[in-house]
Amino acid sequence: MSDVTQATKTVAIVNTQAPFSSAAGKEALDAALIFGSFEQAISLFFIGDGVFQMIGDQNASSIAVKDYLKTFSALEFYDIENIYLCKESLNERNLPANFHIDNIQVLAQNEFSQRLHSHHVIYRF
Amino acid sequence: MSDVTQATKTVAIVNTQAPFSSAAGKEALDAALIFGSFEQAISLFFIGDGVFQMIGDQNASSIAVKDYLKTFSALEFYDIENIYLCKESLNERNLPANFHIDNIQVLAQNEFSQRLHSHHVIYRF
Amino acid sequence: MAMLHIVRDSGFTSNALAQCLNMSLPRDAILLMDDGCYNLQHPLLLAALTKQPDISIYFVSLHANARAQYSEQTLFTAITFDDVLKLIFTFDNSITWS
Amino acid sequence: MAMLHIVRDSGFTSNALAQCLNMSLPRDAILLMDDGCYNLQHPLLLAALTKQPDISIYFVSLHANARAQYSEQTLFTAITFDDVLKLIFTFDNSITWS
Amino acid sequence: MQNTLALVVTTPPNSNLTTSAINLVHAAIENNVKVIGVFFYQDGVLNAAKHLSIPSDEFQTLTQWQQLNSRYDVPLYLCISAAEKRGLTDELNNHEPSSHELSHEPSQETSNIDSVFTVSGLGELVELTSKAERVVQL
Amino acid sequence: MQNTLALVVTTPPNSNLTTSAINLVHAAIENNVKVIGVFFYQDGVLNAAKHLSIPSDEFQTLTQWQQLNSRYDVPLYLCISAAEKRGLTDELNNHEPSSHELSHEPSQETSNIDSVFTVSGLGELVELTSKAERVVQL
Secondary structure (H helix, E strand, O other): OOOOOHHHOEEEEEEOOOOOOOOHHHHHHHHHHHHHHOOOEEEEEEOHHHHHHOEOOOOHHHHOOOOHHHHHHHHHHOOOOEEEEEHHHHHHOOOOOOEOOOOEEEEOHHHHHHHHHOOOEEEEO | OOOOOHHHOEEEEEEOOOOOOOOHHHHHHHHHHHHHHOOOEEEEEEOHHHHHHOEOOOOHHHHOOOOHHHHHHHHHHOOOOEEEEEHHHHHHOOOOOOEOOOOEEEEOHHHHHHHHHOOOEEEEO | OOEEEEEOOOOOOEOHHHHHHHHOOOOOEEEEOHHHHHHHHOHHHHHHHHHOOOOEEEEEHHHHHHOOOOOOOOOEEEEOHHHHHHHHHHOOEEEEEO | OOEEEEEOOOOOOEOHHHHHHHHOOOOOEEEEOHHHHHHHHOHHHHHHHHHOOOOEEEEEHHHHHHOOOOOOOOOEEEEOHHHHHHHHHHOOEEEEEO | OOOEEEEEEOOOOOOHHHHHHHHHHHHHHHOOOEEEEEEEOHHHHHHHEOOOOOOOOOOOHHHHHHHHHHHHOOOEEEEHHHHHOOOOOOOOOOOOOOHHHHHHOOOOOOOOEOOOOEEEOHHHHHHHHHHOOEEEEO | OOOEEEEEEOOOOOOHHHHHHHHHHHHHHHOOOEEEEEEEOHHHHHHHEOOOOOOOOOOOHHHHHHHHHHHHOOOEEEEHHHHHOOOOOOOOOOOOOOHHHHHHOOOOOOOOEOOOOEEEOHHHHHHHHHHOOEEEEO
């Protein structure tokens, strides 16, 4: 079944956790940026409580968390443009589509899943 | 509101996690036994996935886990006799009332909660 | 005895909120702290307002604001850490759900 | 591509199982490992048998037996670690839900 | 009479949940509530790791615990059995360092536990539980 | 051609989830699958803690990793940035130990990371991801 060559290998990083109480979100972003700096094809996915990482008007410094959310703006610098967010997860949490970075693609669950399936390696955080 | 005297202080240890993947169950039992050895009034509660700690026919050693479940039999030695298990949690998981120690009292949710409320200090694991 | 339920987890990811609501009795209070503030919009908590009208619900406003979480419910009370401390001594006992 | 979903958590405590089922497509397979074996009796997984009849469901029998978890479902396949390894190379990619 | 409080911390130092625990201790001090002790259990024991390296622009959990202890006399009790299972020990070398070593090498280590923490057993939890007017687990 | 596999371990050593990861590596070796590397990230870095003290009748996670490395040449890569945030470091003393100290005190430590782990960065994860035919996160 393996017709994958190294050149075409694509990597997905799936975020499922809220940003502040665990290191998961920051460590996922650290990994994404390294893949980007090595010019690997990398996509970011946000589902479940992971969508809380992307909503606007958060104030990390008010609770003494270093604002790693600001670092998401570096994704653009590494040409990481595939950033997908699950529409159902947003709706379930009654969140508006107000994000702190641009270029987020809000996809319905089925399309979100299809995109995820197209990647060769998937890391979930 | 505080009419609690030291002599009458009762402690509840609430178990909400399954036994093998985290240290929570073992560390809860360690704590319970120490309270028992100091002759403190202590009760054990099992709710949610915590009920998995009490079901019979488990085989910890087959997955290289030290069988701390056997240590539950030491509760009797310390006269810890208040061991409560939530009936709804059992039913939800389709589990029979088959336990690896005796003296477990299976209580309906409301009565389980009433008993829990009667303790002065509550630790949840 | 009246119990203070401290909820520190999102009910969308874990069953901490559901378990807390199952265990709460009429004179109890629920305190949303940390990621517990994500529950301000959780259907189970909103349903509790009608099912258990006697229960008091508080949230740490600092934690909710940091997460851009708000509530239109006037029945939810925004509080500070000083108030948390008062609650701890007002209620007979507490349990932490996380 | 066909995906192997490795579920390592109880769906009674976390939303890992629900999220896995939301993300699974017809040619995928679900592998219950570790505490994931508690899902053998989970209503969401049982419902998936009728909703997504094309999906294959496996469980590590060593892990299920250690937890005294069994299933009457003949559609769930008990496997060993050697089989897990085969699944990893049979499917195009994998995701771990825990 | 002054109210008394004991705290049980079970969250690791790199979590904002631990920041909340520290904030609660500060609130107690400001409100004239006596914190008779903080007991570190489960993953909370990692708070006592001496060599934790948090970038300087992030929240310094260990420094906060040190200040609560030195400035406000808040006792910090570490459950050693839970700590040892997580890589912390106060017996790195099973021999007494000689005076020679001590004079030559002040950083000769016998412990990777920060000295602000009192190495304890679960008996201390029993003690705190029985003495404090209120106990909170964070 | 031999199949190749890389593993990413994110669970701590005192969890049975880590035992499963070790079992999968053994199954790979027995089935002639080459494990080109295990990368330790998130709480998985705690597996590299040198001073972890697990009672002798419990599963010795560290011994298992050591054997996989020494007997079967499975490379073990530790993400140092994740490790440092959890109290692990390979620079306990910021000076070179003198030959005097070395001769006198063999247990003089400069690292609390077990030597079987290769101190690495996230670049190693990129490398493993690109090289292995399959990658599994456990």
